[in-house]
Amino acid sequence: MEPTRIIPISSARNTAGAQPSNIVRMEPDPGLIKMESFQGRETLSGGDTESAQRFAGEVKYVGYFADKLAETLGMRRLEIAIVEDRDGQTAISTGEKAGNWHGMISSNRRSIKQVRESLAR
Amino acid sequence: MSLNSVITSAASLQRLDGVAGVMLFKGRNTIHRQMPFSDTRAENLREIIIQMLDGYRQVRRKMHQVFLEFDGGSLLIVTQDEVVMLFFLTSRADSDLAASAASVMLNDHAALLHGAPTEQQPASRPPADGIEELVVTSPRALSQLTDKAETTVNQWGAVRQCVEGVLGKVMGRAQAANLIQRTITEAKISDPYRLTATAVRKLAASVIEQVPNTSKRRQLLGELEAALEHLDL
Numbered sequence: 001m002e003p004t005r006i007i008p009i010s011s012a013r014n015t016a017g018a019q020p021s022n023i024v025r026m027e028p029d030p031g032l033i034k035m036e037s038f039q040g041r042e043t044l045s046g047g048d049t050e051s052a053q054r055f056a057g058e059v060k061y062v063g064y065f066a067d068k069l070a071e072t073l074g075m076r077r078l079e080i081a082i083v084e085d086r087d088g089q090t091a092i093s094t095g096e097k098a099g100n101w102h103g104m105i106s107s108n109r110r111s112i113k114q115v116r117e118s119l120a121r
Numbered sequence: 122m123s124l125n126s127v128i129t130s131a132a133s134l135q136r137l138d139g140v141a142g143v144m145l146f147k148g149r150n151t152i153h154r155q156m157p158f159s160d161t162r163a164e165n166l167r168e169i170i171i172q173m174l175d176g177y178r179q180v181r182r183k184m185h186q187v188f189l190e191f192d193g194g195s196l197l198i199v200t201q202d203e204v205v206m207l208f209f210l211t212s213r214a215d216s217d218l219a220a221s222a223a224s225v226m227l228n229d230h231a232a233l234l235h236g237a238p239t240e241q242q243p244a245s246r247p248p249a250d251g252i253e254e255l256v257v258t259s260p261r262a263l264s265q266l267t268d269k270a271e272t273t274v275n276q277w278g279a280v281r282q283c284v285e286g287v288l289g290k291v292m293g294r295a296q297a298a299n300l301i302q303r304t305i306t307e308a309k310i311s312d313p314y315r316l317t318a319t320a321v322r323k324l325a326a327s328v329i330e331q332v333p334n335t336s337k338r339r340q341l342l343g344e345l346e347a348a349l350e351h352l353d354l
Contacts, residue, residue, distance in 0.1 A: 062189070065173040070191055072165045073209075080190040086183040088278060108278030109314045112188050112216040 031106065035059055037099030051105045058083060058090045059101050082115050093119040124237060127230045128153045131206065133263040134222055139214025141194065144207040148239025156209060170198060170205060185312065186220055199223035201311070204234045222266045224315060229266075231311075276352055277313045277321055283348040284325050287341050291332060304328045322349060 033047040033055045044052045066078035081092040089110065092103040103119065110118075131145040131153040142156035146167055156163040177184050187198040197208040199220055206223040210216060227234065281301060288297035304327055305313055313324060329345050332338040 061173075061176065062187075065169060066189055066191075068169045069166065069189065069196060072162060072169065073191065073194065073196075075191040075193045078189060078191055080188070082186075082188040084184070084186040085177070086185065106278070107282070108276065112220065116190075 031104045033103060033105070034095075035101045036095070037097075042099075046102075047105065055090065055092075055103060055105055058105075059092055059103075062092060080116060080119060082112055084109060089115070091115045091119055124152055124233065127226075127233055130226045130230065130266060133266065134206075134208070134219065134226065136263045137214065137219055137222065137267070139211045140208055140219060141211050142209035145204070146207070147204045147234060147237050149241040150238050151241075152234075152237065166196075166207070170207060174198075174200060174205065185314075188216060188220075197223075199227065201227040201231065202235070203239055204237075218267065221315075222263075224312070225266050228311060276318075277316065279352055280321050280325050280349065281313075283345060283352065284328050287329065287344050287348065288332075290344075291334075291337055291341065300331060301328050304331065325349065 031047060031051075033052050034045045035056055036043050036045075042056070044056055046052065047055065062081045062083060063078065066081065070077060077094065077098075079094055081090075083090045083092075088105065088107040090103065090105050092101055094101060127145070131143060132155060134140060135143045135155055142158075142163075143153070144151065144156060144163060144167065145153040148171065149167075151164075151167065154160070154163055156166075173187075174184060184200050186200070187196075189196045189198075194212075195208075195210040195214070195216065197210055197216055197219055199206045199208075201224075204227060206227060208214075208219050208223070210219065284301060285294065285297050288300065292300070304324065308324065308327065310316065310324065313321065316324065325345060326342060329338065329341050332341060
C-alpha cells in the first residue's frame with residue numbers, strides 16, 4: 001500500500017478526474033505569507049497586501065540584526081524569529097533556500113511552542 | 122538604591138532547564154550578566170540588541186518579546202520599557218516558561234528598575250572594610266517566579282476584536298479603540314495578554330460597562346457574553 005501524501009489543493013492535478021486514494025488535498029493556510037528570492041527579485045505571496053508588506057519589512061529588519069547577532073554568537077543562520085509587540089505577533093521561518101522565508105502576522109498572540117509547531121507544518 | 126533583589130531574581134532564572142546564559146540591562150547599564158562567553162562578546166550582543174529595539178521604538182512599536190532561533194541556540198529578548206532581559210537558550214529550554222518568568226520578574230521589580238540609570242555605571246569601588254556583599258541566588262527565588270509564570274498567553278487579541286465588534290454598534294472604531302485602551306490604563310494592566318482567562322473576561326466586561334445608556338449596555342453585555350462563549354473563554 002502506498003503511503004498517504006498530503007499536497008496543496010492549488011497544485012496541478014496530473015489527470016482530470018480520478019484522484020488516487022493515497023493523496024489528500026489540503027486547503028493552504030490562508031494566513032501564510034511567503035517571500036521568495038529569485039535572481040535578485042523578491043516575490044511575496046499569501047496574506048492580504050498590508051500583512052504581506054509588513055511581513056517583508058519585518059523579515060528585512062530582523063534579518064539584518066540576526067546576521068549581526070549570528071556573527072557575534074559564532075552561528076551560521078537564523079531559522080525562526082517570533083516578534084511580539086502590543087498589537088500582535090509576527091512569525092518568520094527560513095525556507096530551504098537562502099533568501100526564502102515564510103510565516104504569518106497575527107493579532108492574536110500564541111506561545112512560542114504553538115508558533116513553532118504551526119511554522120513547521 | 123540597591124538592585125540586589127533584582128540581580129538575585131535575574132540570576133535565579135539561569136537555573137531554569139536549558140538556559141545557558143542571562144543578561145539584564147537597561148540601556149547601556151548592565152545590571153546582571155552571566156553569559157557563557159567573554160564580557161566583550163556579551164557587550165557586543167547587548168549593543169546590537171539595543172540598536173534593534175531602538176529601531177522599533179523610533180517607529181513607536183511597543184515591543185514585548187523577540188525570539189530568535191539560530192542553528193546553534195536561541196536568543197530570547199523580553200523587554201519592558203527600556204529594561205531588557207536576555208536569555209541565551211539551548212534546545213532543551215522551555216522558551217515560553219523562560220519568557221513568562223522574565224515577564225513576572227520585570228513586573229515584580231518594575232518600580233526599582235524604573236529608577237535604575239540607563240548609562241553605563243562605573244565599576245564599584247571595593248568597600249572600605251574590604252568585605253564585599255555577596256548576592257546569593259536561591260532555588261526559592263526561582264520557584265517564586267515560575268509559580269507566578271503559569272499564564273503565558275491568552276486570547277486577548279480575539280477578545281479585543283469581539284469587544285470592538287460589540288462596541289462598533291454604538292460608537293466609531295477609533296472611539297472604541299480609545300475606550301479599550303483607557304480601560305486597560307485605568308486598570309493598571311501592563312500586558313493584557315498575560316492575564317488569566319477570568320481576568321480577560323472581566324476586562325472585556327469592564328470596557329462595555331462604560332457605555333452610559335443602561336439598556337444598550339445590558340444588550341451589549343449579552344452580546345459580549347455570547348461572543349466569549351463562542352471563543353470557549
